[in-house]
Amino acid sequence: MATTIPIGPYHPLQEEPEHYLLTVEEEEVLDVDVQIGYNHRGIEKLSEKKTFNQVPFVVERVCGICSHSHPYAYCLAVEDCGGIEVPEKAKYIRTLIGELERIHSHLLWAGLAGHFIGYDTVFMWAWRYREEVLDVLELLTGNRNAYAMMKPGGVQRDIPREHLEEARPSLTTLKEKSEMLYNAVLDDPVMKARLEGVGVLEEEAARDYGALGPTVRASGIPIDVRADYPYGVYDELDWKVITRDAGDVLARVEVRLLETLEAIKMSEQIIDEMPEKGPIDSEPENVPPGEGIGNYEAPRGECFHYVGSDGSNRPVRHKIRAPTFMNFPTYKATCVGETVADATIILASVDPCYSCTERAISLKGREGVDLMELSVERTEELKREFGLDESPLEEVLNE
Amino acid sequence: MNWKSWGISKSPWLYHVNTGSCNNCDIEVVDCLTPKFDVERIGGKLVGSPRHADVLMVTGPMTRKSKPRFERILEASARPFIVAAVGTCACSKGIFHDAYNCVGPVRKVTEDFDEDIMVVNIPGCPPRPEAIIEGLDAGLKALKEVEI
C-alpha cells in the first residue's frame, strides 16, 4: 500500500476547503471519506443576534453563487410564520432575479464540468458568456453577486422599465449560445461515452438520501419546489419541470442545460408581464410569535429555512439547510464501485457549491496519482478511440 | 525603491488561499485570469506553491479551522511577499464580525504572526476584478516605498 500523500495536488483555480480521501483498489473506488468544516462560520448563531430585516444580508453570504436563494427562502419562512402578504410587483422582481441567478449558476457549473473532463475550451467559453448574465444582474440590482434585493414582505428596490428593456438583447444572445452549447454537448460522441451510464443514482437511493434539485430530477423524480410549493409568480408563468430517467452524469448535464434554456424563456416572460406600477413592499410591522418554514428551488435544489419567533424583533431560532448538504452524501451510492478516472466528474456532477468540487483528492493504494489528471486522460483515450484529435464540441466552440 | 521590490511589482506571482470564504471573492479572483481581465498583462501568474508566491490572495473571514493552515502558509512563503485580503470578509470579517467561528480579519492574524508582512485590504463584496487588480497595483506600489 503506497503512502498517502498528505495534501492532494490543489486546483490552480481554487484552493479546496473540502478534502476527500478515496480508498481505491486497482481501478475501483472502495470508499470516499470527506472532511468538511473549513467553511463553517456559524451563520445560524449569528442571525439570532440580528433583527428580522438584517438577517437577509447575513444569509446572502452563505454561498457566493446562490446569494439570492437563501434570503428568498428566509423571507418565505418569515412570511409563512407571520402570514405576511407580498405585493404582486415584488413577486415578479423576486422571480426574475431567481431565474437569472439560475442561468449564471448553471453556466458556471457547465464550464467547471467541462474543465474536469479536460475540455478547457468549454471552461473558457462558458465563463465568457456567463459575464453576459452578470452584466444584466448588475444592471438590475447594482452588484454582480450578493444582490441585496430581498426583504421580508417584499423587495428592497424597484427595477425601472428601461433597465428591463436593456436586458432583453443579452437574453437573446444567451439563448442562442446556450442552445448551441446544449446541442454541441449532446451529440459529442466523446462526451456521451465519458458521461453515459457513469455514477448512476437509482431512484430508490435518491429517495433514501433525500437528494434534491437537478440531481434527483435526472433520476426521474419530478421534485421541484417551484411546482410543489408555488411561490413568486411561478403559477402564472408557463414553464415545465425538466426530468430525465437515466440518473447518470449525462442526464444531470442535460437537465441543467435545459433548465438554463427554461430560465431564459421565463425571464423573457417576466419582463413582458412585469406590472408597471404597484407597491413593492408590504412593510410588515412585526412578526407574531410562532414558527415558519421557507423552501425555495435554488440552482442546486431545495433550500430549506426554519424560523422560530417569540414576538420580539429577532428570530429565536433560525435553521438553514443548503441543498448540497443532502446531495453530497449521495457519493456513497454513485461513486463507490466506479472507476477512479470518473471519480472527479461524479463528485462534481451533483454540482456541490463551487469550492466543494475541488480535486484536492489524495489516494490511498495508488502511488499518489492525481485524479484530475486521470479524468483528463480518460477523455483523451476516448478521443483517440473515436479517431478524433478535436471533439466536435471543441470544434463548434472554437470558431 | 530598491530592485527587489521593483522586481516583485513587475512580476507578481499570485497564490490563492481560501480561509472559509463563501467563494464569491474566489470566483472574482479567478475572473482576473479569464480573457476579459487577464492579469497576465501585468506579469501576474497563478502559481502552485507558497514557495513561489509573491502575493497571497486571501479570501474569507478566517474560520477557526483555517487559521493554523493559514499560518503554515505564511511560514512557507518566501519573503518578501504581500498578503492581499480580498473582499470585506478578509478585510474586517465583514458581516461575520461577531460569528463564533470566525477568528479575525486577515490583518490581525498576519500581524500576530509577523508584523512586518504588508497587508493590502481590497474591500467589496465581492470586489470587482478591476478592483482586485487595482488593489494589487496599490499594494505593489506601497511595497516599493518600504525598504527591504
Added chain:
Amino acid sequence: MNASSFKEELSGRFGWKVGKTEKSSGRLYVNPEPEIFEDMVEFVFKEHGGRLATISCVDEEDLFRLLYHFSLDDRGLMVTIKLPVKKDGNPSTKSIANEIPGAEWIEREIREMFGVDFEGHPAKKRLLKADSVGDEDFPFRKDFDVENLEVD
C-alpha cells in the same frame, strides 16, 4: 385543504396519540407521544413517500425540541413531527439514520452543535466543528458564551 386531510389519515392510524396539531396553508405540525414516534416517521417516510427535508433542533429552557420536517411533494404539504428531548445529563434519542441515510449528516451536526446523542448512529464523528473547539463545548446552545472560547 390537504393539511387537514392528512391529519385525518394520521388520527385514523394513531388515534389520540397523535397529540396536539397546528395547521396552516401547506404546513402541519404534530406533537406525537414519544412511544409512537418511530412508527409515525415510518408511516410518513415509507408509506407516504415523505422526503426528509431536515431536522431542526430548538434549544428551549428545560429541553431540546427536535423538529423532523418531512415534505410530501406531490401534495405540497410540509409535515413537521416534534420530539422533546430532556436536557438532564446526557440528552439522547434514537437515530433514524439507518432507515433514512440522508439523516446521517444532519444528526452528526446536531450532535456536535447541541450535544444531543443519537443512539445507533452509524458514524458518530465530527462534521463541521473545528478541532480547537472541545468535545464538551456545544456552540449552538443558548448558554454557550463565545467570548471565553480561546483562539489557539
Added chain:
Amino acid sequence: MVGGLVFDFFVFPGLLFTLSAGVIASWLVRKVSALVQWRVGPPLLQPAYDIAKLFGKENIIPEESLEWSYLLVPLMGPAGLLLSSIILVKANYPGTSFVGDIIVLLYLLVLPGLAVVLGGMSSGNPLSSLGSNRELKLIIAYELPLLLAVTAAIVNAGGGLRLAGFTSEPVVASISGAFGFIAALLCIQAELGFIPFDSPEAETEIMGGPLIEYSGPLLGLFKISHLMALLVLPLFLVTVFLGGFSTGWGALWGALKYVLVLVGIILIKNTNPRLRSDQALKFFWYGAAPLALLALVLAVVGNLAGIGWL
C-alpha cells in the same frame, strides 16, 4: 587568447547572448499561448522581470532536504546549456569544431533534465519526489529516439562525428532526414517540458512538480536553465537537421529556421492535451523510436546504395 575565450564565454555565444535570446523565445511562447486563449499575454521582457524578481527573494532551505545537493544541483542546468550553446554556435559560425563534439553535446543536453530530477529528490518533499520520478520516466522516454534520430542524421551526412560536417547541405532534404527531424522535434518538445509532455512540472496542475520547495535564487537558476534550453535545443535541431547557419545572409536564414522550429513547438504545445507520464513513455518508445529507427535504416541504405534522396 584568454581575452577571446572570456569574450566567447561571457558575451557572444555565451551567457549574454543565450540569456537574451532565451528571454525573447520564452516571451514568444507565452504570448502565442495567451493569444490562442483570447488573452492579451505578458509584456516583452516579462521572463527577464521574473528572473530578476526571483533573485531578490528569500532562499528557503527545508530541513529535510539534502543540503549540499539541494544547493548545487540548480547550477548544473545553466552550466551544461552554456557549454552546449558555445559549442553549437562555434560549430556554425567560424566552423571550428572538434571530432566527437556532437557526442559531448548530447551528454550536456541531458544535464538540465537531470538537474530538475536531482533537485526534486533532494528537497525532501513527497510531492516533489513524485514529480522527480515522473521527470526521470520522461527522460528515459525521449533519450532513446533522440539518439536514434541524431545517428540517422550522422549517417546521412556522411558519417563524420563533427558538427561542422552537417552545415554543408541540409540533412532534412532526404526522407530519412525528415523522419529523424520529426522524431527529434518531439523529443525536444519533451525536453523543454511543454505540453503534451509537461506532467512532471505542470505549471498549473501539480503544485509546481519537482520544484515545489525551491524559492528565490535557486528557482531563478532553474528558470534560467529553462530559458537557455529554449534557445539551445531548437538551435541544436537547426544545426543537425536543417544545415545550420553561416555569416551574412546565412545568419538571417538561420534565424528564420530557428523561429520556424520554435513556432512548430508552440503549435504542438497549444493544440494538444497533457499526456500522463506512462502514456508519454509508451508514445516515445512505440511511436517516436520506431520512426527514428526507420530513419536510421533508410539513411544506412541510402548511404550504401549511394541514393542521395533516401
